[in-house]
Amino acid sequence: xxxxxxxxxxxxxxxxxxxxxxCEQNLGHDTMYWYKxxxxxxxxxxxxxxxxxxxxxxxxPNRFSPKSPDKAHLNLHINSLELGxxxxxxxxxSPSTSGRAFHEQFFGPGTRLTVL
Amino acid sequence: xxxxxxxxxxxxVQEGDSAVIKCTYSDSASNYFPWYKQELGKRPxxxxxxxxxxxxxxxxxxxxxxxxxxxxxxxxITETQPExxxxxxxxxSKGYSTLTFGxxxxxxxxx
Numbered sequence: 001x002x003x004x005x006x007x008x009x010x011x012x013x014x015x016x017x018x019x020x021x022x023c024e025q026n027l028g029h030d031t032m033y034w035y036k037x038x039x040x041x042x043x044x045x046x047x048x049x050x051x052x053x054x055x056x057x058x059x060x061p062n063r064f065s066p067k068s069p070d071k072a073h074l075n076l077h078i079n080s081l082e083l084g085x086x087x088x089x090x091x092x093x094s095p096s097t098s099g100r101a102f103h104e105q106f107f108g109p110g111t112r113l114t115v116l
Numbered sequence: 117x118x119x120x121x122x123x124x125x126x127x128x129v130q131e132g133d134s135a136v137i138k139c140t141y142s143d144s145a146s147n148y149f150p151w152y153k154q155e156l157g158k159r160p161x162x163x164x165x166x167x168x169x170x171x172x173x174x175x176x177x178x179x180x181x182x183x184x185x186x187x188x189x190x191x192x193i194t195e196t197q198p199e200x201x202x203x204x205x206x207x208x209s210k211g212y213s214t215l216t217f218g219x220x221x222x223x224x225x226x227x
Binding site: 033040041042043044048090104105107108109110 | 150154158159160161162165203205214215216217219220222
């Protein structure tokens with residue numbers, strides 16, 4: 001019954017490796033997001049997808065590439081991992097970004113990425 | 117773009133006391149202001165939100181106030197309990213756009 005799920009929960013890897021984090025939501029939402037939460041707990045938006053189309057791409061290195069195979073999934077692929085990529089990555093979803101509606105964002109459980 | 121400032125960064129209170137967390141925003145077009153609670157090791161979860169056509173909203177022990185003129189909004193928690201201990205985030209958006217979060221306030225409620 002999990003609304004927004006992410007895998008894996010923990011990811012430990014070496015510098016230079018490529019890794020992916022998967023996200024799925026079963027809420028029927030149109031919009032999905034990726035956030036990075038650093039050690040100081042700051043939540044920073046990375047990407048936002050609406051109906052599989054990229055609508056927000058904050059200043060994120062090209063090594064990060066989101067992929068949305070369908071409306072219910074938004075995966076995050078990271079190339080050439082660096083020490084500074086260590087953080088907790090949260091996926092989230094909301095019903096829509098269209099119109100003037102106000103919508104709660106539902107967060108996944110997070111993926112703690114540690115780059116050694 | 118929007119900029120949200122949040123204070124204090126940490127707040128320690130005794131059980132039963134009130135706690136107040138304040139946020140300011142920069143974009144006068146912002147019209148939606150949610151508050152999220154994140155317990156240790158858990159995901160952020162919405163606890164209350166307010167829209168720009170409302171000045172105050174209450175839900176049991178928590179309340180949020182909004183001053184559009186001054187561009188600030190606050191979270192008030194009364195009769196705090198140890199289970200209120202968490203990081204609280206304010207956020208702002210234009211409703212249909214993405215949220216801009218404040219940097220969070222770590223609230224510690226001591227028994």
